Amino acid sequence: MSNIIKVGMADLNICKAPDGITTLGLGSCVGVALRDPVTKIGGLLHAMLPDSTVIKNNTCVEKFVDSGLDELVKRMVRAGANRSRLEAKLAGGAQMFAFQRNSDLVKVGERNAEAARKKLKAMHIKLLSEDTGLNYGRTVIYYPETGKYVIKAVGKPEKSI
Amino acid sequence: MDNNSAFDAIDSNYLDVLREIGNIGAGNATTALAQMLQRKVDMKVPQAALLEFKELGEAIGGEETIMAGVYMVVEGDINGSMMFLLEKESSRHLVNHMLGGFGDPNAEEFGEMEISVLKEIGNIMTGAYLNSLSDLTGLKIFPSVPEIAVDMAGAILSVPAIEFGVLGDKILMIQTRFTDDIQIDGFFILVPDLDSYHRIMESLGMA
Numbered sequence A: 001m002s003n004i005i006k007v008g009m010a011d012l013n014i015c016k017a018p019d020g021i022t023t024l025g026l027g028s029c030v031g032v033a034l035r036d037p038v039t040k041i042g043g044l045l046h047a048m049l050p051d052s053t054v055i056k057n058n059t060c061v062e063k064f065v066d067s068g069l070d071e072l073v074k075r076m077v078r079a080g081a082n083r084s085r086l087e088a089k090l091a092g093g094a095q096m097f098a099f100q101r102n103s104d105l106v107k108v109g110e111r112n113a114e115a116a117r118k119k120l121k122a123m124h125i126k127l128l129s130e131d132t133g134l135n136y137g138r139t140v141i142y143y144p145e146t147g148k149y150v151i152k153a154v155g156k157p158e159k160s161i
Numbered sequence B: 001m002d003n004n005s006a007f008d009a010i011d012s013n014y015l016d017v018l019r020e021i022g023n024i025g026a027g028n029a030t031t032a033l034a035q036m037l038q039r040k041v042d043m044k045v046p047q048a049a050l051l052e053f054k055e056l057g058e059a060i061g062g063e064e065t066i067m068a069g070v071y072m073v074v075e076g077d078i079n080g081s082m083m084f085l086l087e088k089e090s091s092r093h094l095v096n097h098m099l100g101g102f103g104d105p106n107a108e109e110f111g112e113m114e115i116s117v118l119k120e121i122g123n124i125m126t127g128a129y130l131n132s133l134s135d136l137t138g139l140k141i142f143p144s145v146p147e148i149a150v151d152m153a154g155a156i157l158s159v160p161a162i163e164f165g166v167l168g169d170k171i172l173m174i175q176t177r178f179t180d181d182i183q184i185d186g187f188f189i190l191v192p193d194l195d196s197y198h199r200i201m202e203s204l205g206m207a
Helices: A065-078 A108-122 B003-008 B012-037 B053-059 B088-099 B112-137 B153-165 B194-203
Strands: A004-006 A011-016 A020-026 A030-036 A041-047 A087-092 A126-132 A138-143 A148-153 A156-160 B047-052 B066-076 B080-087 B141-143 B147-152 B170-179 B185-192
Touching: A004 A011, A011 A020, A011 A065, A020 A030, A020 A041, A020 B147, A020 B153, A030 A065, A030 A108, A030 A138, A041 A065, A041 A138, A065 A108, A087 A108, A087 A138, A087 A148, A108 A126, A126 A148, B012 B047, B012 B088, B012 B112, B012 B170, B012 B185, B012 B194, B047 B053, B053 B153, B053 B170, B066 B088, B066 B112, B066 B153, B066 B185, B080 B088, B080 B112, B080 B153, B088 B112, B088 B185, B112 B141, B112 B147, B112 B185, B112 B194, B147 B153, B153 B170, B153 B185, B185 B194
Parallel strands: A004 A020, A087 A126
Antiparallel strands: A011 A041, A020 A138, A030 A041, A030 A087, A138 A148, A148 A156, B047 B170, B066 B080, B066 B141, B066 B147, B080 B185, B170 B185
16 A cells, blocks of 8 residues: 655655655645656655745755755655656646735745756756646645656646646 | 744743734624624634644645635734635635625635625724734734635645745744634634734733
8 A cells, every 4th residue: 555645835755656745735835846767766845935045044944945955855865766867847836816015025936936947957857847837726746656746726627747 | 133043932921922912803803704794703712823834734724625815914013914714615605695695606616706705804804803903012003905815725825934934934823713603614814023023022011
């Protein structure tokens, strides 16, 4: 029997097939899923903010796309994944409310998604597909067995990328 | 200033004061709701807690619960976020009651008119909450124009959470749940930043 491991907000974890890994209700946050297709070791990061270098109180590495991805890859490699084989899928980064006042946070969803693309590129990890942006929340489930990334949203048919 | 260690100094006495704020604020707001509905609405004992972001979903009873969230940014002497969350069925019920037969009472999605009604309900209720907080503390509080989203609770809460992610690794949340016997189930959430927290305490003679 396989388990589904849960990841919270500003959190990350790894799993090994046939287990899957999930995070619920992604809003402006992004869910970056990684796997090594040979060892079938997978991981998921639920990050809130794009860049750990511009914010002072950043003891929590999982909060940021950049430091979170570094940590996730480290954990996966320690568990036996091969760094050079890693592949990625990306979801989230919505704008939940039409109007946000704090100018630092305008389009934070979009910037989270962009930060993930940039960081993956810098790490030479191939981004296979993504479902990002727009104005609705997403629940995601990732299966490192197949690399299937299932995305559920309110009032929309379930899809996988 | 190190935001987290400063928030960590919040002890149970202070949390009691914050709970009392939740009590008074939400008390006024649920009275407003009871008047609108002409029905008794109960309020649970407020919770005041310093949470890690990953604990947020549990705190409101599950990230995937579909809710209508009315969100406003609060400025003035108190800075932060104010949120009014109403479970989807409750929202439907409330909207139908307010529209008195206009609109489609069984539609799966809310139309423009329903959304506008929900926003106004959120406005009235958070207004009642913030007014009583302002009266109690003598502090000036200016809420922004409300914004609304109907979606998973986790996704809605990611918005105030991200604002606090900029400041630290934890979020100070004053949460009050209200229900009636059958149809109403929702939350108020006030998330003040650290300076505002200090100003609230000062104004109440606690600092």
